[in-house]
Amino acid sequence: MSQDKPLVPQGPALVAPPPARLVATTLVLGFLCSLLPWPDSVRWLVPDFTLVALLYWNIHAPHIARLGLAFVMGLLVDAAQGTLMGQHALAYVLTAFIALSLRRRLENFEVGGRAIHLAPLFLAEVGLVLLLGLLFNARAIDARYLVSGVSALLVWVPMAYGLDRLIGWSNVMHIEPAEEKK
Amino acid sequence: MASPTHAPMFSRELGLPGRLAIYGLISLALMLADSRYDALATLRAGVATVLQPVQRGLVWPFGFLGEAGRFFVTHGEVLRENRRLETDRQQLMTRLQGYRNLQAENERLRTLLGLVPPAGTQPMAAEVLRALPDPFARKLLIDRGASHGIEAGRPVVDVDGLLGQVTRVYPASSEVTLLTSREQAAPVQNLRNGLRLIVFGTGADDRLEVRFLDMHADLKAGDMLVTSGLDGVYPAGIPVARVIQIEPPRQTPFARAVCVAAAAIGHYRHLLVLRRTEAAGS
Numbered sequence: 001m002s003q004d005k006p007l008v009p010q011g012p013a014l015v016a017p018p019p020a021r022l023v024a025t026t027l028v029l030g031f032l033c034s035l036l037p038w039p040d041s042v043r044w045l046v047p048d049f050t051l052v053a054l055l056y057w058n059i060h061a062p063h064i065a066r067l068g069l070a071f072v073m074g075l076l077v078d079a080a081q082g083t084l085m086g087q088h089a090l091a092y093v094l095t096a097f098i099a100l101s102l103r104r105r106l107e108n109f110e111v112g113g114r115a116i117h118l119a120p121l122f123l124a125e126v127g128l129v130l131l132l133g134l135l136f137n138a139r140a141i142d143a144r145y146l147v148s149g150v151s152a153l154l155v156w157v158p159m160a161y162g163l164d165r166l167i168g169w170s171n172v173m174h175i176e177p178a179e180e181k182k
Numbered sequence: 183m184a185s186p187t188h189a190p191m192f193s194r195e196l197g198l199p200g201r202l203a204i205y206g207l208i209s210l211a212l213m214l215a216d217s218r219y220d221a222l223a224t225l226r227a228g229v230a231t232v233l234q235p236v237q238r239g240l241v242w243p244f245g246f247l248g249e250a251g252r253f254f255v256t257h258g259e260v261l262r263e264n265r266r267l268e269t270d271r272q273q274l275m276t277r278l279q280g281y282r283n284l285q286a287e288n289e290r291l292r293t294l295l296g297l298v299p300p301a302g303t304q305p306m307a308a309e310v311l312r313a314l315p316d317p318f319a320r321k322l323l324i325d326r327g328a329s330h331g332i333e334a335g336r337p338v339v340d341v342d343g344l345l346g347q348v349t350r351v352y353p354a355s356s357e358v359t360l361l362t363s364r365e366q367a368a369p370v371q372n373l374r375n376g377l378r379l380i381v382f383g384t385g386a387d388d389r390l391e392v393r394f395l396d397m398h399a400d401l402k403a404g405d406m407l408v409t410s411g412l413d414g415v416y417p418a419g420i421p422v423a424r425v426i427q428i429e430p431p432r433q434t435p436f437a438r439a440v441c442v443a444a445a446a447i448g449h450y451r452h453l454l455v456l457r458r459t460e461a462a463g464s
Contacts (some may be wrong), residue, residue, distance in 0.1 A: 035233070037241045040313045040448070067198070071205045075212075079229035082314045082321065082350070082357055085222045086212030093205040100198060133318050136217040140364045140385060142317040 015017070018061045018167040025072065026053045035080060044144040047152035050123060051092060055118055056160055058099035059106045060169065070096035072093055084136055085128070091128040093122050107169075111160045115153060122156070123149035210339045223350075225326075230352040237311065242420075301416055302454035306330065310451050311355065319363040320346075320385075322356060326455060327354045335415055337456045343421035343444030344409060345453055357456075362388065362447055370407040370422050375400055378410055381423055381441060382442070388447050392439040397431050401439055417456065421445075 030053035038046045050073050057065035074089030081088070098121055099106070107115050126149040130141045163169075197205070215221040253284050308326040328351045338345045338358050346366060350357040361368060364385040371378050377400060381390045395401065405425045413420025423441035431437050 015196065032236070032240065035237055035240055037244060037312050038315075040198065043313070044317070046315070065364045067201045067205050071209070074209070079390050080233055082316060082323075083218040084213045085226065086209035089212070090206060090209035093202060093209060097198060097202045130317060132213065136213050137318070145317045 016052075016168075017063065018057070018163075020061075020064055022166065023057050023061050023064045026159075027057070027069075029053070031073070031076060031080075033076065044142060045147055045151055046069050047148050047155045048077070048088075049152075049155065050096065051122070052152050052156045052159060054096065055091065055099055055121065055156065056163055058096050058137070059103045059114065060163070060167065062100055062103055063095070067093055067096055067100070083133065087129055087132045088137070090132065091125045094128065095125045111157055111164065114160065118156060119153050122152045125149065126152075188218055226350075227352045230355060234352075236357055241311070259390045264426065303337075304459045304461055305454040306332070306457050307452055308455050310453065314357065319365065320360040320383075320392055321349070321363075322358045322360065322453075323355055323365050323457070324358055324453065325350045325355055327356045331457050332356050332455055333458070336458070337416045337420070339420055340445045340450060340453050340457060342446055343423075344416060345445045347415065347445060348455060358453075360444075360447055362386065362443060368422055369410045371410040371414045371418075372401060373406040373408050374402075377401060378412070379407065379439075381407060388443045390441040390443055392425075392441065393430075393436070395437040395439050397435070399437070401425060401428060403427055406444075407441065 027050065030049035030051075033049035035045070054065060054070055054073060058070070070092040071089050074087075074092035075085060077083075077088040077092075078085050099118070102117065106117055109117070123146065126146050130143075130145060134141055195201075201340050212222065236258045306326060308324040311323045311325050314321040314323055324338075332348055332351055334348055334351050334356075336348045338347055344361060346358050346360040349359040359366060360383070361381075362383040362385065364383055366383040368381050369378065370381050370406070379392050379395070379399075379401070382393055384391050392401070392407075403425050406421060407423045407425065409416040409418055409422055421444040423443050425439050425441050427440045429438045429440065
């Protein structure tokens with residue numbers, strides 16, 4: 001195979017994998033956001049920031065944001081929010097599983113396209129958390145909390161837009177013409 | 183030969199569905215252990231202890247920002263506000279007298295409350311750190327925990343009446359489940375005639391209800407319900423609710439009484455946990 005006609009992008013056109021430090025920072029920031037003293041009246045509207053960050057990295061840094069990380073973050077959220085241990089963990093692991101399975105397709109979409117794919121995921125995650133609570137100990141749920149799935153998507157879109165630029169993501173293939181090398 | 187920096191060509195780890203199954207099973211086992219056997223109390227307490235300073239730190243800048251925001255107002259706004267404040271001042275001075283009276287009265291009430299706790303208990307003031315985002319029950323996180331001598335199950339009151347009980351204790355904080363949660367109940371007595379009833383939470387802000395009320399029971403709107411002390415959890419004589427309406431039976435043979443909680447649920451940042459006294463504890 002000749003060297004002068006590369007099939008895959010070469011050199012600077014290849015996007016480096018996002019740094020682990022950036023992934024960790026956004027996840028910690030997301031977790032801290034959910035710990036903020038939100039007013040009680042809008043509590044049901046507050047999105048799950050941890051999941052918002054996690055679902056971005058499942059697509060763009062699958063070597064870091066694996067199922068194990070989703071599980072650990074879920075346990076942390078469970079402990080912080082006083083829900084059953086494992087309730088958010090299970091929901092996060094399932095959501096991350098779907099995102100990781102779809103990521104080869106998702107990573108080629110612009111922000112809007114990815115958001116449309118993720119919308120049912122965000123809603124299903126909130127629904128699953130409520131359902132698990134109902135199964136295990138609670139007899140009544142506040143269905144308004146489902147709205148937080150929608151607001152999570154609204155937070156995800158601008159965050160993904162910013163992070164795309166930060167890690168240099170692009171779905172345009174820059175294949176350098178072979179003549180330039182000569 | 184592959185250079186040592188190459189990644190192995192075939193990954194040897196479990197596939198994605200396999201890992202999902204493992205983590206899913208662990209999660210389900212954890213939930214089962216947590217809900218049925220309360221086995222994860224130490225793990226939860228550990229995480230809560232680590233997170234508490236973080237949460238305190240997160241609350242702090244909001245108080246600070248509120249004050250710093252006032253610094254950035256324009257000069258015109260300051261002048262206008264100054265003029266308005268000048269006219270308001272006279273009015274406020276007269277109101278201040280009334281306020282001071284109220285404050286003194288409040289102080290007296292507080293000391294009174296401190297002097298006459300229900301028998302066998304000793305009140306401990308606690309501050310509400312935040313309301314927990316639990317869609318299933320109404321819970322508060324308070325800043326007193328096991329290290330202050332608080333145990334799960336202790337009643338929590340405010341100046342006006344019963345608020346709920348401590349349901350989970352961490353080393354330096356604890357969770358209070360409010361009486362208005364749908365599953366909470368308290369045995370009460372009608373103050374007027376001694377009729378014994380059970381009051382349930384409804385999940386609404388300050389509404390309680392007496393379900394399965396005998397349709398001929400002597401209970402009227404305006405009756406005061408106080409704890410009867412029969413359950414061994416809540417000491418007798420704490421005001422719980424005031425009846426506002428009796429709903430006659432519809433499809434069931436029972437009537438239902440709608441009550442409003444005596445305690446100012448969701449109003450104050452401070453509450454009292456009734457600890458066991460040393461004498462009663464030993």
